[in-house]
Amino acid sequence: MPQAVPEPDFSGIMKRISTAAGVHTQTDLANFFGIRRSSVSDARRRGKIPASWLITLLRVKNISPEWILTGMGPRFLLASPGRYDTEEEFAERQAEDEALSNVSSRALADELVRRIVLAQGKILFG
Template identity: 45%
Template sequence: MKPDTFEDAYARIQTATRARTQTEIATILGIKQSSISDAKKKNTIPDGWLVTLYRTFALEPDWILYGQMPPSRREGATLPSGVRESAGGYASPPSRVTVYTMACTDPEHGNWTREAQETIPLLESLNRPNLVVVKMDNCSMEPVIRRSAYVGLDCDDIRLRSGEIYALDVPGEGLVIKRVIRDLEKQRLAMLAENPAHQSLYLPLDNPGVATVGKAVWVIQEL
Protein backbone atom coordinates (compact mmCIF):
# COMPACT_ATOMS: atom_id res chain seq x y z
CA MET A 1 0.00 0.00 0.00
CA LYS A 2 1.35 3.41 -1.00
CA PRO A 3 1.48 5.97 1.83
CA ASP A 4 -0.56 9.17 1.56
CA THR A 5 1.16 12.39 0.60
CA PHE A 6 3.30 14.20 3.13
CA GLU A 7 0.68 16.94 3.36
CA ASP A 8 -2.07 14.48 4.33
CA ALA A 9 0.06 12.72 6.93
CA TYR A 10 1.34 16.04 8.30
CA ALA A 11 -2.25 17.31 8.64
CA ARG A 12 -3.13 14.26 10.73
CA ILE A 13 -0.12 14.89 12.96
CA GLN A 14 -1.19 18.52 13.43
CA THR A 15 -4.74 17.52 14.30
CA ALA A 16 -3.71 14.86 16.79
CA THR A 17 -1.06 16.98 18.54
CA ARG A 18 -3.02 20.26 18.33
CA ALA A 19 0.12 21.90 16.92
CA ARG A 20 -0.54 24.82 14.60
CA THR A 21 2.94 25.76 13.41
CA GLN A 22 6.06 24.01 12.17
CA THR A 23 7.88 25.34 15.21
CA GLU A 24 5.44 23.56 17.52
CA ILE A 25 5.69 20.33 15.52
CA ALA A 26 9.50 20.53 15.59
CA THR A 27 9.45 20.99 19.37
CA ILE A 28 7.14 17.99 19.82
CA LEU A 29 9.34 15.79 17.62
CA GLY A 30 12.61 17.08 19.05
CA ILE A 31 13.94 18.04 15.61
CA LYS A 32 15.05 21.14 13.75
CA GLN A 33 12.37 23.05 11.89
CA SER A 34 14.37 22.62 8.69
CA SER A 35 13.92 18.84 9.01
CA ILE A 36 10.21 19.31 8.32
CA SER A 37 10.95 21.11 5.07
CA ASP A 38 13.40 18.36 4.12
CA ALA A 39 10.78 15.68 4.79
CA LYS A 40 8.23 17.62 2.74
CA LYS A 41 10.62 17.78 -0.22
CA LYS A 42 11.13 14.01 0.01
CA ASN A 43 7.38 13.49 0.43
CA THR A 44 7.94 11.08 3.32
CA ILE A 45 7.43 10.86 7.08
CA PRO A 46 10.70 9.74 8.74
CA ASP A 47 10.57 6.62 10.93
CA GLY A 48 11.93 8.62 13.85
CA TRP A 49 8.80 10.81 13.80
CA LEU A 50 6.59 7.72 13.92
CA VAL A 51 8.44 6.37 16.96
CA THR A 52 8.19 9.69 18.82
CA LEU A 53 4.49 10.14 18.02
CA TYR A 54 3.68 6.60 19.07
CA ARG A 55 5.55 6.92 22.37
CA THR A 56 4.27 10.40 23.18
CA PHE A 57 0.72 10.44 21.78
CA ALA A 58 0.02 6.72 21.18
CA LEU A 59 -0.55 7.48 17.49
CA GLU A 60 -0.53 4.44 15.21
CA PRO A 61 2.00 4.71 12.35
CA ASP A 62 -0.54 3.21 9.93
CA TRP A 63 -3.00 5.98 10.82
CA ILE A 64 -0.37 8.67 10.25
CA LEU A 65 0.86 7.20 6.97
CA TYR A 66 -2.30 5.73 5.48
CA GLY A 67 -5.20 7.14 7.49
CA GLN A 68 -6.17 3.63 8.64
CA MET A 69 -8.33 3.52 11.75
CA PRO A 70 -8.05 3.57 14.67
CA PRO A 71 -5.62 6.45 15.33
CA SER A 72 -4.57 4.74 18.57
CA ARG A 73 -4.92 1.30 20.10
CA ARG A 74 -3.43 2.18 23.47
CA GLU A 75 -5.90 1.83 26.30
CA GLY A 76 -6.72 5.16 27.91
CA ALA A 77 -5.16 7.24 25.15
CA THR A 78 -6.86 10.62 24.74
CA LEU A 79 -7.01 12.20 21.31
CA PRO A 80 -8.57 15.47 20.14
CA SER A 81 -12.22 15.55 19.12
CA GLY A 82 -12.66 14.42 15.52
CA VAL A 83 -9.65 12.12 15.63
CA ARG A 84 -10.86 9.24 17.73
CA GLU A 85 -12.89 6.64 15.85
CA SER A 86 -14.64 3.48 16.98
CA ALA A 87 -14.00 1.58 13.77
CA GLY A 88 -12.04 -1.65 14.01
CA GLY A 89 -8.39 -1.68 13.03
CA TYR A 90 -7.27 -2.58 9.56
CA ALA A 91 -3.62 -3.28 10.34
CA SER A 92 -1.65 -4.84 13.17
CA PRO A 93 0.03 -2.42 15.57
CA PRO A 94 3.83 -2.24 15.68
CA SER A 95 5.46 -4.90 17.81
CA ARG A 96 7.64 -3.79 20.70
CA VAL A 97 11.30 -4.76 20.62
CA THR A 98 14.02 -4.56 23.23
CA VAL A 99 16.85 -2.08 22.73
CA TYR A 100 20.25 -3.07 24.11
CA THR A 101 23.19 -0.97 25.27
CA MET A 102 26.50 -1.20 23.41
CA ALA A 103 29.01 -0.80 26.24
CA CYS A 104 28.02 -3.58 28.64
CA THR A 105 30.70 -6.29 28.81
CA ASP A 106 31.31 -9.47 30.74
CA PRO A 107 33.78 -8.49 33.50
CA GLU A 108 35.57 -11.84 33.26
CA HIS A 109 36.14 -12.10 29.51
CA GLY A 110 35.39 -8.59 28.29
CA ASN A 111 32.83 -9.78 25.73
CA TRP A 112 29.70 -7.80 24.91
CA THR A 113 26.61 -8.84 26.83
CA ARG A 114 23.04 -7.93 26.01
CA GLU A 115 21.80 -5.52 28.65
CA ALA A 116 18.29 -4.20 27.98
CA GLN A 117 17.97 -0.40 27.99
CA GLU A 118 14.40 0.23 26.80
CA THR A 119 11.75 -0.98 24.38
CA ILE A 120 10.42 0.76 21.28
CA PRO A 121 7.55 0.09 18.84
CA LEU A 122 8.79 -1.26 15.53
CA LEU A 123 6.98 -1.41 12.20
CA GLU A 124 6.67 -4.97 10.92
CA SER A 125 8.43 -3.96 7.71
CA LEU A 126 11.61 -3.37 9.74
CA ASN A 127 11.43 -6.58 11.72
CA ARG A 128 13.11 -9.86 10.82
CA PRO A 129 13.64 -13.27 12.47
CA ASN A 130 17.00 -12.66 14.17
CA LEU A 131 16.99 -8.90 14.72
CA VAL A 132 18.84 -7.17 17.53
CA VAL A 133 18.31 -3.45 18.15
CA VAL A 134 20.97 -1.35 19.88
CA LYS A 135 21.22 2.32 20.73
CA MET A 136 24.29 4.07 19.31
CA ASP A 137 26.29 5.45 22.22
CA ASN A 138 28.94 7.45 20.36
CA CYS A 139 29.37 9.74 17.36
CA SER A 140 32.10 7.81 15.53
CA MET A 141 29.75 7.00 12.62
CA GLU A 142 28.18 10.44 12.22
CA PRO A 143 26.56 11.61 10.04
CA VAL A 144 25.59 8.13 8.77
CA ILE A 145 24.62 6.91 12.25
CA ARG A 146 24.13 9.58 14.88
CA ARG A 147 24.57 9.25 18.62
CA SER A 148 21.35 7.91 20.23
CA ALA A 149 20.15 6.41 16.92
CA TYR A 150 18.41 3.04 16.99
CA VAL A 151 20.34 0.55 14.87
CA GLY A 152 18.82 -2.70 13.62
CA LEU A 153 21.29 -5.58 13.32
CA ASP A 154 20.57 -8.69 11.25
CA CYS A 155 22.31 -11.37 13.29
CA ASP A 156 21.79 -13.92 10.50
CA ASP A 157 24.07 -11.86 8.27
CA ILE A 158 27.56 -12.22 9.77
CA ARG A 159 29.68 -12.86 6.66
CA LEU A 160 31.79 -9.73 6.45
CA ARG A 161 31.60 -7.94 3.11
CA SER A 162 33.90 -5.00 2.48
CA GLY A 163 32.22 -1.60 2.52
CA GLU A 164 29.23 -2.65 4.62
CA ILE A 165 28.52 -1.61 8.22
CA TYR A 166 28.66 -4.30 10.88
CA ALA A 167 28.50 -4.60 14.65
CA LEU A 168 31.41 -6.53 16.09
CA ASP A 169 32.07 -7.76 19.62
CA VAL A 170 35.58 -6.53 20.42
CA PRO A 171 36.81 -7.77 23.82
CA GLY A 172 37.23 -4.90 26.23
CA GLU A 173 35.47 -2.47 23.88
CA GLY A 174 31.93 -3.82 23.92
CA LEU A 175 29.88 -3.62 20.75
CA VAL A 176 31.61 -1.64 18.00
CA ILE A 177 29.71 -0.46 14.91
CA LYS A 178 31.96 0.43 11.99
CA ARG A 179 32.28 0.20 8.23
CA VAL A 180 34.36 -2.91 7.55
CA ILE A 181 37.09 -3.42 4.95
CA ARG A 182 38.84 -6.78 4.53
CA ASP A 183 42.42 -5.84 3.68
CA LEU A 184 43.79 -9.11 2.27
CA GLU A 185 47.12 -7.58 1.26
CA LYS A 186 47.93 -6.59 4.84
CA GLN A 187 45.90 -9.44 6.35
CA ARG A 188 43.96 -7.11 8.56
CA LEU A 189 40.42 -6.04 9.21
CA ALA A 190 39.91 -2.29 8.91
CA MET A 191 37.01 -0.95 10.98
CA LEU A 192 36.49 2.55 9.64
CA ALA A 193 34.82 5.47 11.41
CA GLU A 194 32.74 7.89 9.33
CA ASN A 195 33.53 10.79 11.66
CA PRO A 196 37.06 12.08 10.88
CA ALA A 197 37.47 13.07 14.53
CA HIS A 198 37.43 9.37 15.51
CA GLN A 199 40.15 6.84 14.83
CA SER A 200 39.53 3.69 12.85
CA LEU A 201 40.43 0.27 14.25
CA TYR A 202 42.72 -2.28 12.61
CA LEU A 203 42.74 -5.91 13.69
CA PRO A 204 44.34 -9.10 12.29
CA LEU A 205 42.01 -10.99 9.96
CA ASP A 206 42.41 -14.15 11.99
CA ASN A 207 41.77 -12.49 15.37
CA PRO A 208 39.80 -15.19 17.21
CA GLY A 209 38.61 -12.82 19.94
CA VAL A 210 36.48 -10.66 17.62
CA ALA A 211 32.99 -11.92 16.78
CA THR A 212 30.59 -10.49 14.21
CA VAL A 213 27.23 -9.81 15.85
CA GLY A 214 25.34 -8.72 12.75
CA LYS A 215 25.03 -6.39 9.78
CA ALA A 216 23.43 -2.97 10.23
CA VAL A 217 20.28 -3.05 8.09
CA TRP A 218 18.42 0.10 9.18
CA VAL A 219 18.77 3.18 11.35
CA ILE A 220 16.08 5.24 13.08
CA GLN A 221 17.35 8.70 13.93
CA GLU A 222 16.69 12.41 13.68
CA LEU A 223 17.79 14.14 10.51
Protein backbone atom coordinates (compact mmCIF):
# COMPACT_ATOMS: atom_id res chain seq x y z
CA MET A 1 0.00 0.00 0.00
CA PRO A 2 1.55 3.37 -0.98
CA GLN A 3 2.32 5.82 1.79
CA ALA A 4 -0.16 8.63 2.37
CA VAL A 5 1.02 12.22 2.31
CA PRO A 6 -0.30 14.39 5.17
CA GLU A 7 -1.14 17.94 4.17
CA PRO A 8 -2.24 20.97 6.21
CA ASP A 9 -4.25 22.66 3.40
CA PHE A 10 -6.39 19.61 2.74
CA SER A 11 -9.45 21.40 1.31
CA GLY A 12 -7.29 23.25 -1.24
CA ILE A 13 -5.60 20.01 -2.22
CA MET A 14 -8.95 18.26 -2.67
CA LYS A 15 -10.19 21.14 -4.85
CA ARG A 16 -7.08 20.89 -7.05
CA ILE A 17 -7.45 17.11 -7.29
CA SER A 18 -11.10 17.47 -8.34
CA THR A 19 -10.18 20.18 -10.86
CA ALA A 20 -7.34 18.09 -12.29
CA ALA A 21 -9.54 15.00 -12.55
CA GLY A 22 -12.38 17.04 -14.05
CA VAL A 23 -14.92 15.86 -11.48
CA HIS A 24 -17.32 17.51 -9.04
CA THR A 25 -18.49 14.77 -6.67
CA GLN A 26 -16.86 12.19 -4.41
CA THR A 27 -18.51 9.46 -6.48
CA ASP A 28 -17.00 10.85 -9.69
CA LEU A 29 -13.61 11.14 -7.98
CA ALA A 30 -13.81 7.54 -6.79
CA ASN A 31 -14.69 6.43 -10.32
CA PHE A 32 -11.75 8.40 -11.74
CA PHE A 33 -9.31 6.66 -9.39
CA GLY A 34 -11.04 3.28 -9.69
CA ILE A 35 -11.69 3.08 -5.95
CA ARG A 36 -14.70 2.87 -3.66
CA ARG A 37 -16.44 6.10 -2.67
CA SER A 38 -15.76 5.17 0.95
CA SER A 39 -12.01 5.40 0.20
CA VAL A 40 -12.48 9.05 -0.79
CA SER A 41 -14.50 9.64 2.38
CA ASP A 42 -11.78 7.95 4.44
CA ALA A 43 -9.09 10.18 2.90
CA ARG A 44 -11.18 13.27 3.68
CA ARG A 45 -11.79 12.13 7.25
CA ARG A 46 -8.07 11.43 7.83
CA GLY A 47 -7.00 14.59 6.01
CA LYS A 48 -4.43 12.63 3.99
CA ILE A 49 -4.04 12.13 0.25
CA PRO A 50 -2.84 8.67 -0.80
CA ALA A 51 0.36 8.94 -2.83
CA SER A 52 -1.25 6.67 -5.43
CA TRP A 53 -3.69 9.50 -6.28
CA LEU A 54 -0.75 11.77 -7.11
CA ILE A 55 0.79 9.06 -9.28
CA THR A 56 -2.49 8.51 -11.12
CA LEU A 57 -2.91 12.23 -11.81
CA LEU A 58 0.69 12.42 -13.00
CA ARG A 59 0.38 9.41 -15.32
CA VAL A 60 -3.16 9.99 -16.61
CA LYS A 61 -3.46 13.78 -16.70
CA ASN A 62 0.22 14.86 -16.59
CA ILE A 63 -0.53 16.94 -13.47
CA SER A 64 2.37 18.07 -11.29
CA PRO A 65 2.23 16.58 -7.77
CA GLU A 66 3.79 19.81 -6.49
CA TRP A 67 0.88 21.80 -7.93
CA ILE A 68 -1.62 19.42 -6.32
CA LEU A 69 0.05 19.63 -2.90
CA THR A 70 0.98 23.30 -2.81
CA GLY A 71 -0.93 25.09 -5.58
CA MET A 72 2.44 26.44 -6.74
CA GLY A 73 4.49 25.76 -9.85
CA PRO A 74 3.21 24.63 -13.21
CA ARG A 75 0.00 22.62 -13.24
CA PHE A 76 1.13 20.36 -16.08
CA LEU A 77 4.45 18.60 -16.55
CA LEU A 78 3.99 18.20 -20.29
CA ALA A 79 7.23 18.74 -22.12
CA SER A 80 7.05 20.96 -25.17
CA PRO A 81 9.78 22.51 -27.31
CA GLY A 82 8.64 26.03 -26.36
CA ARG A 83 9.72 25.50 -22.74
CA TYR A 84 13.33 24.73 -23.69
CA ASP A 85 16.06 26.76 -25.29
CA THR A 86 17.12 24.02 -27.68
CA GLU A 87 15.77 20.90 -29.33
CA GLU A 88 18.48 18.97 -27.46
CA GLU A 89 17.03 20.05 -24.10
CA PHE A 90 13.59 19.00 -25.31
CA ALA A 91 14.94 15.62 -26.48
CA GLU A 92 16.63 15.07 -23.08
CA ARG A 93 13.36 15.78 -21.28
CA GLN A 94 11.48 13.43 -23.59
CA ALA A 95 14.05 10.69 -22.84
CA GLU A 96 13.68 11.32 -19.09
CA ASP A 97 9.88 11.14 -19.42
CA GLU A 98 10.17 7.86 -21.34
CA ALA A 99 12.43 6.42 -18.64
CA LEU A 100 9.92 7.47 -15.95
CA SER A 101 7.12 5.70 -17.77
CA ASN A 102 8.99 2.42 -17.20
CA VAL A 103 9.19 2.90 -13.41
CA SER A 104 6.57 1.24 -11.23
CA SER A 105 3.88 3.32 -9.56
CA ARG A 106 5.16 2.15 -6.18
CA ALA A 107 8.70 3.37 -6.90
CA LEU A 108 7.34 6.71 -8.14
CA ALA A 109 5.14 7.07 -5.07
CA ASP A 110 8.06 6.33 -2.76
CA GLU A 111 10.24 8.88 -4.55
CA LEU A 112 7.51 11.54 -4.46
CA VAL A 113 6.98 11.05 -0.74
CA ARG A 114 10.74 11.21 -0.15
CA ARG A 115 11.06 14.46 -2.11
CA ILE A 116 8.04 16.02 -0.41
CA VAL A 117 9.40 15.17 3.03
CA LEU A 118 12.79 16.67 2.09
CA ALA A 119 11.16 19.81 0.69
CA GLN A 120 8.97 20.26 3.76
CA GLY A 121 12.00 19.80 5.97
CA LYS A 122 13.82 22.58 4.14
CA ILE A 123 10.81 24.88 4.46
CA LEU A 124 10.32 24.13 8.17
CA PHE A 125 13.96 24.04 9.20
CA GLY A 126 15.44 26.55 6.79
